[in-house]
Amino acid sequence: MSNTKFNYSGISSLTLHAAQHYFPNSAHLTPIYATSTFTFDNADEGMRRFSGEEEGYIYSRWENPTFKPAEEIIAALETFKLIHENGNELKAKAILHSSGMAALSNLFQSNLKTGDAVLSHFSLYGGTHEYLHKILAQNGITPIIADLRDINIAEDTIKRNKNLRIIHIETPANPTIQCVDIEAITKLAKQYGLLISVDNTFATPYLQQPFKYGVDFIIHSTTKFLNGHGTSIGGVLLGRDIEFMKTKATKWHRLLGGNTNAFDAFLLINGLKTLELRMQKHCSNAAAVAVFLQKHNAVAQVNYNGLESHPDYAVAKKQMKHPGAMLSFELKGGLIAGKTFINKLEMCTRAVSLGTADTLVSHPASMSHYGVSQEERLQFGITDGLIRMSVGIENIEDILADLDNALLSA
């Protein structure tokens, strides 16, 4: 049972109460159902559950009671205060997966077949880029990459590729923080009868709700801001075509085997409770860091959507509540300065990934993209002196002091 009738005014109440299930033994919090299978009292009950005539659990690759609250909260967040074109409240169904990549695999495999093509923007999470070019391409599905910030290029590409079926965008994108205009690209997709999906990992539904513009699917790596504490890997696929989500997407999810587990779902539910509180602090800290870096003389350039100097400043302002917690900056001293800066940090954490409560700092040229040639890196905007930051919720004075000290020697 969930409290669907209460008229929540904000998302903290939603994340705390939208999935208020009544668990056995009056448990206050979601129990961790560490069980692979579920029992039947008799053969008839088994038959009724398998046929869908009766609600109930069967096997944890399919569904588990600990997954449900997480799915309901995330669906509530992504549809909060949104109205369907038919005038009713917008509804969406979420399916929790073992990782962001598992959610992406289900999205593409349940919607595409050999001979189809998928269009995406060139700035993408590395794993998604590789997935499109290795796994989909091997299955006869063509990945097409274009600069989707330019609507004319987007339309031209659509017209030239009659086998296009879906447009997939990530906004803001990893690692360049580029933004694609969700409203404009969705309008174009619908005009040409294409599906459209958005990876909303960087923004979270606190900052941006892609369903508002009529997109068909949203995916998240819940590993990042939704979990918020870096305690588990997870992903979610959401769709507003409930019938498709209940049938094909559910079937593919069960057969692809990308199920999550009760413990990770529990950690996600716990993390979600403070989403709004954390995002507010992440965002105000990031804005302060951006202003600080912009004035620093060791820094050549700051890439942050909240600075008017960022090419996507206007798009971010249009579709996001705040420019967010992710930024990158370029050190004047290149590769050596990048490594020196990273090594000098005393408080901020040296790690890839993002969205944890603490500040994470990485140097792509010596870490995540070490194996990529300089020429290829530059195509993605990853220069030798580029530093990426996921700004955390520490006291801002300490973040700035740590950066300032490390920049002295950079």
Ligand SMILES: *Cc1c(COP(=O)(O)O)cnc(C)c1O
């Ligand atoms: C991390 C990430 C993914 C992949 O998610 P995993 O949970 O690591 O599988 C996909 N998209 C974006 C934007 C990401 O940051």
